[in-house]
Amino acid sequence: MTEPPATLEDRRRHVVEIAAQVLATDGPHGLSLRRIATLAGGSTQLVYTLFGGKPGLGDALYAEGFRRLAASMSTAVDVAPPPGDPERLLALGRGYRAFALAEPAFFSVMFGRAIPGFTPARPTRAAGRAATFGQVVTAARECLAAGTLVADDAEELARACWVTAHGLAALEVSGLLAVDDVDAFADVVLRAPVEAHRAR
Amino acid sequence: MTEPPATLEDRRRHVVEIAAQVLATDGPHGLSLRRIATLAGGSTQLVYTLFGGKPGLGDALYAEGFRRLAASMSTAVDVAPPPGDPERLLALGRGYRAFALAEPAFFSVMFGRAIPGFTPARPTRAAGRAATFGQVVTAARECLAAGTLVADDAEELARACWVTAHGLAALEVSGLLAVDDVDAFADVVLRAPVEAHRAR
DNA sequence: ACGCTGTCATAACACTGTTATACACGTGCC
DNA sequence: GGCACGTGTATAACAGTGTTATGACAGCGT
Structure with a gap:
């Protein structure tokens, strides 16, 4: 039983995993320090x-949530057509939605103020944004470079896709999206910002 | 000093106003019963x-929030061009965003999980949805009837607009939308789902 | 060997939502 | 008029929360 050093970062990770x-x-609501x-x-x-303190733990959970969201988007785009295909932007949106449905509690912590006293620290927010939105910007830039899509700015195209994906996921998690076939609607609505920039 | 009957509903309204x-x-976080x-x-x-109890008060606040959101959308569409003009859908989106920016705490109660133990009751949710999303459906239907926009279903068009407006507002409230000119971006992104259905 | 620094558990504090109890008040009935 | 009743209210208690102060302990550097 040779306990390794168990660095501070390791223990932090352990507690975050438990949380x-x-x-x-x-x-x-079940997140109590005790x-x-x-x-x-x-x-x-x-x-x-x-x-x-608890806000600090909240910040760690916030970061962990963005890590998982980034992973969900990443695995979704990995099985998509090669770079330059607009289908990749759709895949990212689907990965975004999949995470929200799989981990609604994390989603609430990240976007819904679910932990009472907690507001994410600015660097944590920036890092989370970079890890997730950055993937969308990359995919958009590739499409622009390949000429499959046209837009003035890759960031603006990426933002449009992000806004759509987030709106879809957030409304669905809130139980406000009363549609028969949600999956079909999700595909239609996620495709819209991409089609708007199709090269023709 | 002739105190009027002060019906139960009146007192409820009073407490909700204070809350x-x-x-x-x-x-x-500052919402404590005491x-x-x-x-x-x-x-x-x-x-x-x-x-x-507190969940009950939460439900009342949830309903009040949707009442205010509906009012914000209503006043925005009131100064817009007459029915049938797609500009009305944009106005509704702007009203949606204006509410989110003016009352971020309400927004968190309605779409986040800002009140610890609280989940909105199903009828309350349905009523809120009807009062707000219903306005979008109406505007969409009018555009379809006037022939200014074309779509298979008015609801689907309305949903697309709603998703965009909500995504925009939610990301902005969460402080995740790092753009120079947010107002300009808001206009562009809100216009997208409308333009996609333009008659030509 | 000493002191320091950092971690830990315990206990206390102020606060939360909730519940049980007891009291006051208005109403209807005899 | 007087009395039972039921309802709304306030008080107090309970379990639980995040936070903080206190004291004990270990490890390390001088």
């Missing part, structure tokens, strides 16, 4: 030494 | 007799 599990099963502390085999102070 | 004020100034009770000149029980 993520609680978040997934019981929602943001609970995740005992689940991690320690005392309440553990969270304070590792994260400085 | 809305607290929500606007201190955010969802606080709004004392602000209303009563005891904690007040909230329980009027709403049955």
Whole structure:
């Protein structure tokens, strides 16, 4: 039983993983310091030494959520046609939506103020944005370079796609999207901003 | 000093108004039963007799939020060109965004999970949806009838506009939309789903 | 060997939503 | 008029929350 050094970063990751599990099963409401502390085999102070308090833990969960969102988008675009194909922008949108449906609690923490006192720190927000929105910008730039799509600015095209994907996912998670075939509607609506920039 | 009957509904409205004020100034985190009770000149029980608890108050705030959102959309479309003009769909989107920016706390209660234990009751959700999304459907139907826009289904057109407006507003409230001129971008992105259905 | 620094558990504090209890008040009935 | 009743209210208690202060302990550098 040779316990490795167990660096501070390792322990942080461990606690975040536990918190993520609680978040997934019981929602943001079940996230109490005492609970995740005992689940991690320690005392309440553990969270304070590792994260400085609940907002700090919230920030870590926020970052973890964006990491997972980025992963979901990444795996979706990996099975899509090669760079330059507008289909990749659609795949990213589908990955975005898939994450929201798979991890609604994380989604609420990231976009819905689900943790009472917590607002994400500016750098954390910027990093999350870069890891996710950056993928959309890349795909858009490739399409512009390949000439499959036309637009003044790759960022603006990417933003349009992002806004659509987020609106779709957010409304669906909120239970406000009363449609018979949501999947079909999702495809139609995600395709719209792409078709608007089709080369012809 | 002849106190009028002060019906139950009146008192409910009064407390909701107080809660809305607290929500606007201190955010969802400042919404405590004791606080709004004392602000209303009563005891904690007040909230329980009027709403049955905090989730009940949350439901009332949720409904109030949709009432205000509907009002914001309504006033925006009132100064727009007459029915049948696609400009009306844009106006509704602008009203949607204006509400989100003016009342971000309400927006979080309605579309995030800003009140810890609360999930909106199904009828409340349906009513809110009808009061807001219904306006979009109406405007879309008028455009289809006037022949200014073409689409298979008015609802589908309306949904596309709604998704765009919501995505834009939600991302902006979350502080994730890093653009120089947000207003200009908002106009561009809101116009996209409308232009996609232009008659030609 | 000493002191320092950082981590930890315990306990307390102020606060939260919720619930049970007891009291006041208005109404209907005899 | 007087009395039971039911409703709304306030008080107090309960379990739980995040946070903070206190004291004990270990590891490390001088």
